[in-house]
Amino acid sequence: MDYNEIGIKAFQEKRYEDAAKAFTEAIENNPNDPIGYVNFGNLLAAMNDNERAERFFQKAITLDESAATAYYGLANLYYNAERYIEAAKLYQKSIEHGIQGADAYYMLAKSFERDEKLKLALPYMQRAAEIAPNDLQIRLSYGILLCSLEMFDIAKGELEYVLEKDSKNADAHYNLGVLYAVATEDTEKAMEHLKEAYTIEPNFDQAKYIYDMISQRFN
Numbered sequence: 001m002d003y004n005e006i007g008i009k010a011f012q013e014k015r016y017e018d019a020a021k022a023f024t025e026a027i028e029n030n031p032n033d034p035i036g037y038v039n040f041g042n043l044l045a046a047m048n049d050n051e052r053a054e055r056f057f058q059k060a061i062t063l064d065e066s067a068a069t070a071y072y073g074l075a076n077l078y079y080n081a082e083r084y085i086e087a088a089k090l091y092q093k094s095i096e097h098g099i100q101g102a103d104a105y106y107m108l109a110k111s112f113e114r115d116e117k118l119k120l121a122l123p124y125m126q127r128a129a130e131i132a133p134n135d136l137q138i139r140l141s142y143g144i145l146l147c148s149l150e151m152f153d154i155a156k157g158e159l160e161y162v163l164e165k166d167s168k169n170a171d172a173h174y175n176l177g178v179l180y181a182v183a184t185e186d187t188e189k190a191m192e193h194l195k196e197a198y199t200i201e202p203n204f205d206q207a208k209y210i211y212d213m214i215s216q217r218f219n
Contacts, residue, residue: 003022003025003036004039006018007019007020007022007039007040008039011043016046020043023039024040032063033063034061034067037057037059037060038060038067041057041060041070042073044056045073050080050081053077057070057071058074066097068097071090071091071094072090072103075091075093075104075111076107079110084111085111088108092108102127102128102129102135102138105128106138106141108124110141112124113125118145118149121145122145125141129142129158134165136162136169139158139161140158140169140175142158143156143172144171147175147178152179156176156179159172159175159176163176168200169200170196170200171197173194173197176193177191177193177207177210178210180193181210181214187214191214194207194211198211
């Protein structure tokens with residue numbers, strides 16, 4: 001009987017008590033296997049029991065210093081606690097130890113971004129977009145990061161891609177509107193996208209504010 005599989009299924013179905021029992025069995029049956037500790041850490045993190053979750057991830061790393069998913073889980077804890085420098089180091093560890101997919105690259109980029117190290121964030125966000133080209137959140141974040149670095153030509157393509165796939169993405173409209181306002185003289189395009197942003201999301205006050213500011217200048 002694979003208690004980890006049973007626990008993961010229960011976790012996915014939000015039967016947290018059953019998941020805890022299964023992961024406990026997995027650990028008791030194989031106390032030197034880091035997977036049970038990682039799974040229990042993920043469960044505890046989902047339940048906002050961060051202090052215990054941290055101990056389980058650290059135990060997994062003690063058992064296997066190449067446990068990529070343990071580094072990733074611990075990094076998420078630190079990121080959510082706004083410990084961005086520590087989170088970045090752990091996301092890097094998870095990548096070094098072969099974690100699969102775009103998420104670790106994306107979260108590493110976001111850690112650097114939150115720590116105001118935008119140039120360090122860029123190659124990792126770019127890599128995330130390469131790995132997951134259809135992930136609109138990653139492509140949007142990449143476009144926004146490029147705008148922050150004033151790489152407007154590439155940013156424009158990213159934001160337009162997001163809108164091509166999701167025409168009602170208010171954040172993409174907003175950032176494209178700001179891009180047109182800052183990087184080009186196409187005031188009409190800027191206003192068009194900003195208006196679309198606050199039409200889609202009526203509480204998007206920043207889009208409305210910049211729209212009104214440009215409108216006053218234009219008129």
